[in-house]
Amino acid sequence: MIGTESLTDLYVEVQHFYARQMHLLDGGAFEEYAATFTEDGEFTHTPQQPPARTRAGIVAELNRFHQRFADDPVVRRHWFNMLKLDPLEGGDIAATYYALVVTTRPGRNVTIAPSCVVHDVLVRENGALLTRSRKVDHDQVP
Amino acid sequence: MIGTESLTDLYVEVQHFYARQMHLLDGGAFEEYAATFTEDGEFTHTPQQPPARTRAGIVAELNRFHQRFADDPVVRRHWFNMLKLDPLEGGDIAATYYALVVTTRPGRNVTIAPSCVVHDVLVRENGALLTRSRKVDHDQVP
Amino acid sequence: MIGTESLTDLYVEVQHFYARQMHLLDGGAFEEYAATFTEDGEFTHTPQQPPARTRAGIVAELNRFHQRFADDPVVRRHWFNMLKLDPLEGGDIAATYYALVVTTRPGRNVTIAPSCVVHDVLVRENGALLTRSRKVDHDQVP
Numbered sequence: 001m002i003g004t005e006s007l008t009d010l011y012v013e014v015q016h017f018y019a020r021q022m023h024l025l026d027g028g029a030f031e032e033y034a035a036t037f038t039e040d041g042e043f044t045h046t047p048q049q050p051p052a053r054t055r056a057g058i059v060a061e062l063n064r065f066h067q068r069f070a071d072d073p074v075v076r077r078h079w080f081n082m083l084k085l086d087p088l089e090g091g092d093i094a095a096t097y098y099a100l101v102v103t104t105r106p107g108r109n110v111t112i113a114p115s116c117v118v119h120d121v122l123v124r125e126n127g128a129l130l131t132r133s134r135k136v137d138h139d140q141v142p
Numbered sequence: 143m144i145g146t147e148s149l150t151d152l153y154v155e156v157q158h159f160y161a162r163q164m165h166l167l168d169g170g171a172f173e174e175y176a177a178t179f180t181e182d183g184e185f186t187h188t189p190q191q192p193p194a195r196t197r198a199g200i201v202a203e204l205n206r207f208h209q210r211f212a213d214d215p216v217v218r219r220h221w222f223n224m225l226k227l228d229p230l231e232g233g234d235i236a237a238t239y240y241a242l243v244v245t246t247r248p249g250r251n252v253t254i255a256p257s258c259v260v261h262d263v264l265v266r267e268n269g270a271l272l273t274r275s276r277k278v279d280h281d282q283v284p
Numbered sequence: 285m286i287g288t289e290s291l292t293d294l295y296v297e298v299q300h301f302y303a304r305q306m307h308l309l310d311g312g313a314f315e316e317y318a319a320t321f322t323e324d325g326e327f328t329h330t331p332q333q334p335p336a337r338t339r340a341g342i343v344a345e346l347n348r349f350h351q352r353f354a355d356d357p358v359v360r361r362h363w364f365n366m367l368k369l370d371p372l373e374g375g376d377i378a379a380t381y382y383a384l385v386v387t388t389r390p391g392r393n394v395t396i397a398p399s400c401v402v403h404d405v406l407v408r409e410n411g412a413l414l415t416r417s418r419k420v421d422h423d424q425v426p
Contacts, residue, residue: 006151007154007158008150008151008154008155008292009290009292011154011157011158012154012291012292012295012296013292015295015367016291016295016367016368016369018366019366019367019368019381020368022366023366023368023380073425073426074425075399075423075424075425077366077382077399077401077423078366079365079366079382079384080365080366081221081222081223081365082160082161082164082165082219082220082221082222083157083158083161084158084161084162084165085158096165097161098219098221098244100221100244102382102384102396102399102423104398104399104423104424104425105425106424106425109395109397110396110397110398110399110423111251112244112252112254112396113251113252114246114252115217115219115244115246115252117219139217139219139244139246139252140217140246140248141215141216141217141246141247141248142215148293149296149300150292150293150296150297153296153299153300154296223363223364223365224302224303224306224307224361224362224363224364225299225300225303226300226303226304226307227300238307239303240361240363240386242363242386253393254386254394254396255393255394256388256394257359257361257386257388257394259361281359281361281386281388281394282359282388282390283357283358283359283388283389283390284357
């Protein structure tokens with residue numbers, strides 16, 4: 001259960017949690033990023049793919065995914081915005097928000113894509129927010 | 143009158159209100175979007191055009207505007223940022239913020255434009271925030 | 285010392301402070317922007333350059349920098365996001381966040397670049413937040 005804090009406190013805590021979480025991911029700290037998920041966390045970063053499961057599984061998937069940048073060095077930044085929070089039965093929180101990936105390559109324009117809507121379930125363990133599941137939907141015309 | 147809540151509470155409430163409002167708009171829920179305006183609300187989404195007035199008028203204008211996408215299917219996401227709140231006489235709130243429209247089309251790059259500054263007047267009715275008026279200014283060199 | 289306010293209050297205050305600060309900068313109010321720094325403030329907006337120092341020095345540097353737009357009129361908007369706050373010894377606050385510059389030119393696409401990570405030290409003087417130092421790092425592949 002997220003607890004009895006005010007919605008104001010929770011909303012700001014989630015913003016701050018996401019900032020720390022994505023600075024970790026964008027800085028290549030995959031183990032620390034995975035530690036912001038629950039031990040049994042699920043992370044589906046690409047639609048139609050099965051989720052990575054458990055912290056170890058998330059680290060493995062991130063290492064696999066980032067091999068594509070081995071010959072294409074980039075700096076990537078994840079931007080989140082337009083955050084909605086909704087309580088779930090049992091006290092967890094559904095967080096839904098927009099995301100963009102900002103990519104900088106040497107000698108080229110900054111690209112901003114894809115545009116995504118992300119669906120998280122957030123829980124509190126030992127006082128700290130954690131992501132139990134993350135599902136990233138890429139914008140696409142139906 | 144917005145009320146006696148703290149600026150912290152109000153600032154977060156406005157952020158959350160805008161998130162819900164724009165998820166509605168971007169999801170095509172025009173009636174629900176219009177319901178986030180006062181009954182006599184005004185919405186000027188394009189400079190130099192007269193505002194749409196009343197909830198019914200806003201829905202009609204959105205249906206009219208979105209006809210341009212009938213043959214050009216897109217997913218659009220509105221991003222708001224750099225939000226300033228200023229109290230108005232009588233207890234309403236002036237909200238001023240930056241906005242970008244993120245547009246995804248099949249088989250093409252994501253485009254992000256226009257860049258806007260939006261001027262809202264927010265009021266509280268029966269405990270809920272509502273937009274009384276919205277005026278969108280597109281960035282353009284003077 | 286920032287003080288005894290809650291992290292929630294501080295986080296929102298910093299968001300609001302940055303919104304006001306960047307509306308000033310983007311509106312060309314360089315003196316008012318410089319007044320959001322401490323009297324001995326430091327501002328390093330371009331990596332590998334020495335910082336502008338003092339409010340007067342910051343105004344002078346902004347006037348110098350903006351000469352490049354004399355023959356290339358633009359509207360620029362600074363977007364900040366993914367804000368992290370960390371307390372420093374002595375009560376100041378380290379703020380670390382992502383930034384993008386959105387540039388609109390007549391008859392051309394909106395460009396969004398560079399992508400930056402900004403490192404601020406924030407202090408409180410006479411009840412108001414001020415920036416003591418700002419160092420902007422542009423994203424670049426190592």
